Amino acid sequence: MRPDPWRRISLLSKPGGPRVALGRRSFLGLGAALSGSLALGARSGQAESQPASPPADAPWSQSLGPGVVDRPYGRPADTEAGVIRRNVPWLSAGTESSVSFSPLQDLHGIITPNGLFFERHHAGRPDIDPDQHRLMIHGLVERPLVLTMKDIVRFPQVSRIHFIECPANGGMEWRAAQINSLQFNHGMISCAEWTGVRLSTLLEEVGVKREAKWAMVEGADGAHMNRSLPLDKCLDDCLVVYAQNGEALRPEQGYPLRLVVPGWEGNVNIKWLRRIKLGDRPWYSREETSKYTDLMPDGTSRGFTWLIDAKSVITFPCPEKPLQSPGPYEIRGLAWTGTGKVKRVDVSTDGGVNWRSARLHEPVLSKALTRFTLPWQWDGRPALLQSRVIDETGYVQPTIAELRKIRGSNSVYHNNSIQTWQVKPDGSVFDVQIA
Amino acid sequence: MFRSPRRALLLGAGLLIAANSFARAAEPGQFGYGEGATPAQIAGWDIDVRGDDGAGLPSGKGSVERGAEVFAEQCAACHGTFGEGEGRFPKLVGGAGTLKNDRPELTVGSFWPFAPTLFDYVNRAMPMPAPHTLSADDVYALTAYILNLNDLVPNEFVADRDSLPKVKMPNRDNFIWTDPRPDTVARTCMNACADPAGIKIMSTAEGNGLTPRTTGPLDTMQPK
Numbered sequence: 099m100r101p102d103p104w105r106r107i108s109l110l111s112k113p114g115g116p117r118v119a120l121g122r123r124s125f126l127g128l129g130a131a132l133s134g135s136l137a138l139g140a141r142s143g144q145a146e147s148q149p150a151s152p153p154a155d156a157p158w159s160q161s162l163g164p165g166v167v168d169r170p171y172g173r174p175a176d177t178e179a180g181v182i183r184r185n186v187p188w189l190s191a192g193t194e195s196s197v198s199f200s201p202l203q204d205l206h207g208i209i210t211p212n213g214l215f216f217e218r219h220h221a222g223r224p225d226i227d228p229d230q231h232r233l234m235i236h237g238l239v240e241r242p243l244v245l246t247m248k249d250i251v252r253f254p255q256v257s258r259i260h261f262i263e264c265p266a267n268g269g270m271e272w273r274a275a276q277i278n279s280l281q282f283n284h285g286m287i288s289c290a291e292w293t294g295v296r297l298s299t300l301l302e303e304v305g306v307k308r309e310a311k312w313a314m315v316e317g318a319d320g321a322h323m324n325r326s327l328p329l330d331k332c333l334d335d336c337l338v339v340y341a342q343n344g345e346a347l348r349p350e351q352g353y354p355l356r357l358v359v360p361g362w363e364g365n366v367n368i369k370w371l372r373r374i375k376l377g378d379r380p381w382y383s384r385e386e387t388s389k390y391t392d393l394m395p396d397g398t399s400r401g402f403t404w405l406i407d408a409k410s411v412i413t414f415p416c417p418e419k420p421l422q423s424p425g426p427y428e429i430r431g432l433a434w435t436g437t438g439k440v441k442r443v444d445v446s447t448d449g450g451v452n453w454r455s456a457r458l459h460e461p462v463l464s465k466a467l468t469r470f471t472l473p474w475q476w477d478g479r480p481a482l483l484q485s486r487v488i489d490e491t492g493y494v495q496p497t498i499a500e501l502r503k504i505r506g507s508n509s510v511y512h513n514n515s516i517q518t519w520q521v522k523p524d525g526s527v528f529d530v531q532i533a
Numbered sequence: 534m535f536r537s538p539r540r541a542l543l544l545g546a547g548l549l550i551a552a553n554s555f556a557r558a559a560e561p562g563q564f565g566y567g568e569g570a571t572p573a574q575i576a577g578w579d580i581d582v583r584g585d586d587g588a589g590l591p592s593g594k595g596s597v598e599r600g601a602e603v604f605a606e607q608c609a610a611c612h613g614t615f616g617e618g619e620g621r622f623p624k625l626v627g628g629a630g631t632l633k634n635d636r637p638e639l640t641v642g643s644f645w646p647f648a649p650t651l652f653d654y655v656n657r658a659m660p661m662p663a664p665h666t667l668s669a670d671d672v673y674a675l676t677a678y679i680l681n682l683n684d685l686v687p688n689e690f691v692a693d694r695d696s697l698p699k700v701k702m703p704n705r706d707n708f709i710w711t712d713p714r715p716d717t718v719a720r721t722c723m724n725a726c727a728d729p730a731g732i733k734i735m736s737t738a739e740g741n742g743l744t745p746r747t748t749g750p751l752d753t754m755q756p757k
Contacts, residue, residue, distance in 0.1 A: 180748045187745065188755050191611070191621035194661070201747070221658060234570055234578055241562050242570035249566040274736035278744045303564055314581055321658040322665075324581065373578055380710075382584025384654035388645050391708065397632040399644075401710045417738075418747050444723070449732040453723045482732070488721060496717035504716050508637055512714075520734065529738040 178204075183214055186270075186282055194222040195321075197264060199285025202411075202432070203418035208259070208467040210288035212343050217350045218264050218286070220385075221320030224370055228354040231318065233338070237375035240305030247354050251340060253295035253303075258337060258360065259466045261434050263287040263406050265363040265390065265511035271498070272507040275518075275531045280416035283517065283529060287434070289467040290351075292358045294339030297332050300374075310376040314383075315357055318372035325366045326380035327359065331404075335360045335465075338371065361436030361465040362404040363511070365390055395506035406436030408495050409514035410443050410470070410487035421525035424478035429456070433468045435489035440468040442488045447474060449482030449518065449532050450497070456485070481521040482532060498531055580657055584647035587698030593669035594693035597686070600678025603671045607660045616640075616682045626682045629703065642683025646708050648700035652676045652692070673697075 174181065183198040190196040198217040200210055210216075217223075228247045236242035267286035270276050277283050306329070313332050316324040327336070337358040340347060347353040352369030359366045365385060380386070380402070392400040410433035415421050429447075433440045439462055444453040456470035470485070487495045498515035520530040582589040605614065611622035618624030628638025637643075641651060656672045658664055667675070677692035686692075686700060720726075738744060745752035 182751070184745060184747060184751060187753050188743075203747070221661065221664065234574065236570050236575050236579070242575060243567045244570045244574060245567040252566050253564060275738040276736075276741065276743050278738035278741075279747055281747050282744060303562060303566070305562070316581070320661070320664040322580065324657070375579070375581065377583075379583070379585075381581055381653075382647050382650055383581075384645075384650055384658075387584060387647060387650055387708070388639070388641075388654075393632060393637060393639070395633065398707045398709055399704075400712065401708045403712045403714065405712065405714065407714060417744075444721070448729065449727070451725065451727050451729050451732070453726070486721075488719075492719060493715050494717075494719035494721055500717045508635075520737065530734045531736045532732055533735045 181214070183217060184281060184285075186277070189270075195220050197266070197286060199281045200288050201281050202285050202287075202413050203280045203416050205413075208289050208432075208461075208463075208469060209343060210290055212290070212345065212348050212351070215288040215290060215342070215348065215351055216262075216264065216286050218364060219319070219350075220323045223349050224319045225349055226318060226354060226370060231354050231372070233355060233371060233374070235300060235304045235374045235376075237314075237377050238307040238310035239301075239376055240307065241303075243304050245300075247340065250295060250338065250355065253299055255293060256296055256337065257291055257293040257341075258335075258358070259289065259291045259461075259463050260358055260360045261287055261289040261406075261465065261467050262358070262364045262367050263409075263434070264365070265403070265406070268513035268515070269510050271515075271529075271531070272502070272509065272513055275529045278417045278529045280411070280413060280418055284411045286364070287432075287467070289434075290342045291344065292337055292339040293341035293344075294337050294355075294358075297336035297338050297357070297374075298334075300338060301332060301376075306376060309378050312377050312380050314373075314375045314377060314381050315366070315368040315371060316373040316375075317352075317368045318370040322372075323365070323368060323385060324381070324383050325368060325385055326383065326402075327366060327404075329376065331359065331362070359404075361406055361438075363390065363406060366404060390511060392505065392509035392511050394509065400509075403512060406434070407512060407514040408435035408437065408440070408487045408489040408493050409433070410440075410485040410495060411517045412445070412483050412485050412519060415483070415521065415525075415527045416519060417527045417529060420527050421476055421521060423525065424476050427474050427476055429472045429474045429483065431456070431470050431485050433458075433470055433485070433487040434466065435487065435493070436465060437489050437491050437493065438464045439490045440487055441490045441492075443468075443470040444486045444488075445470075445472045445474075446484045446486070447481045450484055450486075450516075453486065476521070478523055480523060482530070483519040483521060483527075484516050486516055499533055580653075582649050582653035582656070584650035584653065587649035587652075587694060590649060590652060590694035590697060591669045592694065593673055594691050595670050595672070595674025595677050596691050597674075597677045597681040597688055599671070600674035600676070600681070603667070603674050604678050607667070607671075608675065611661070616679060625679055629683075632704070632707070640683070641679055642685060642703070644704050646702050646705045648676070648680060648685075648697050648702055651679060652697060 181201050181204040185198045200214050200216045233245045264286035311329050313327045316322055339358050340355055342351055355371045356369045357367050357371050392403055412431040414430040429445055433443045443456045445456050446453045456472040459469040462468050495516055501515050518530050518532050520528045611619055612625050613619050616625035625641050628640045628643035631637045655675050673692040677690050680686045742757045745754050
């Protein structure tokens with residue numbers, strides 16, 4: 099865990115007790131590191147009996163480490179091996195048309211590391227030769243084009259930070275609390291800096307015919323995954339990207355080329371993008387009729403529900419990261435909205451009776467993950483933690499009861515309800531739903 | 534909801550001019566990158582079929598009888614001989630009249646609004662291990678067979694670009710293609726928003742055996 103000013107100050111102002119000893123030790127350790135006076139530390143064995151001293155020189159301090167290109171690409175520390183994307187094996191027939199979840203419980207900040215970005219494939223991950231990849235733009239355009247990757251990279255470049263969320267994120271919780279995990283209940287969201295060319299630039303290049311109103315976007319994967327998008331959205335803020343967090347897209351995220359449709363459900367952000375066709379009406383493909391439509395209790399279904407509504411979740415504490423013992427904590431979480439910016443996040447520790455507004459951390463970007471924190475003194479008694487986001491349109495994140503009242507429990511997608519974490523006296527945390 | 538395309542184009546062009554010296558006018562081909570797509574290239578990739586009217590359906594045809602043969606060979610391993618679905622692979626048949634039920638069954642017959650979409654999907658994505666290997670005739674035949682399994686076309690039905698758009702799917706008119714959200718009411722109460730005594734835990738995920746582990750190696754658990 100990173101040193102945190104608020105936590106350190108609280109600990110120093112209230113000396114005494116085992117947690118405080120831990121805090122002071124880490125504080126002194128930091129001071130020692132800053133002053134470079136590691137020699138102050140006791141040699142091995144003494145650290146245990148003298149908690150105020152820094153730890154003894156460890157083996158890694160008494161040896162020569164591997165050199166600079168020992169790992170030419172680099173990878174996380176070996177001890178972080180458990181921080182990985184994970185799947186729910188019983189959720190799908192196989193892994194090829196399935197989903198994996200980002201380990202939000204172990205992540206910090208608003209950027210998802212590329213190797214931990216959630217996956218949703220419809221026909222597995224194609225490993226594409228970028229030299230053979232082409233993007234075709236045709237249909238109701240003046241000049242149909244075939245572009246190579248080299249062509250695409252030449253266009254004026256933009257970078258934007260945006261989240262992508264699968265609309266089925268939280269879909270297992272429509273009926274009841276089922277999955278005791280932050281990762282599996284919320285991990286189908288990730289956020290990255292995307293670099294590429296504005297889709298509007300490409301469409302200007304081919305010349306949009308007046309009668310064009312829709313675009314069909316299609317992937318080069320085995321499923322030729324395709325969706326219809328209104329032309330207005332394409333011209334507004336969509337990006338055709340080849341880079342993610344400063345490096346080429348990962349194959350799992352669409353290498354060598356994908357669409358980013360800011361604030362809209364993940365599946366329209368077509369990966370392995372190979373074709374854009376303009377037309378005057380939508381296509382009603384399988385992925386926008388049989389799937390990614392929301393079944394209501396009266397038997398009707400909502401189609402073209404692209405927008406990701408405002409949502410937030412407390413990422414610490416959570417089932418994977420319980421509390422250790424009573425004392426001061428920082429409640430931490432993430433909030434986002436497809437409409438633009440997060441305006442406010444409120445946090446309750448008593449199941450929604452009383453709320454306090456959390457601190458939003460910069461940067462607060464449009465259609466990007468936003469961090470929030472709130473200091474909390476846990477007295478060791480049962481607690482029900484919730485967070486509630488309000489976005490810049492004034493929309494307030496609903497409870498699951500409010501959503502169910504309107505949509506029932508069979509709509510699968512777009513469950514953006516308030517998450518409740520139950521904290522037990524032993525510090526353990528469970529996924530619950532309350533009324 | 535959105536700006537008009539023309540305004541966006543003008544705005545986009547304006548931004549380009551402001552941002553760099555590439556742009557002169559918003560005319561097609563100002564950069565000149567890439568190659569014009571030839572009719573042959575377009576024909577090779579232009580596979581999409583529009584669901585509601587079948588625009589884009591290719592020539593060719595297929596009978597229910599031929600569909601049964603192709604299905605047994607290409608599809609039955611996952612979807613079952615009669616579309617009943619093996620394991621967790623999708624069921625293609627049944628569920629008629631269940632959409633308002635507590636446990637609705639969403640299949641081609643009960644849920645899909647448009648028959649041409651079935652041709653499009655089989656053609657673009659199936660069979661899963663070897664997509665894009667079936668002839669148009671065989672895709673038409675599979676479409677005819679799956680519709681017949683759902684009692685939507687007679688045994689002698691032959692699917693082609695004329696007949697398929699005419700098949701009326703039972704759930705066709707039950708889709709709303711405009712998003713009614715936001716559909717919940719905003720509340721930002723801060724204090725004493727509920728009676729603490731009335732707050733009850735209605736469900737918990739504790740101990741129900743559905744959660745894979747989130748530490749160590751990947752879990753292969755199945756629900757007990």
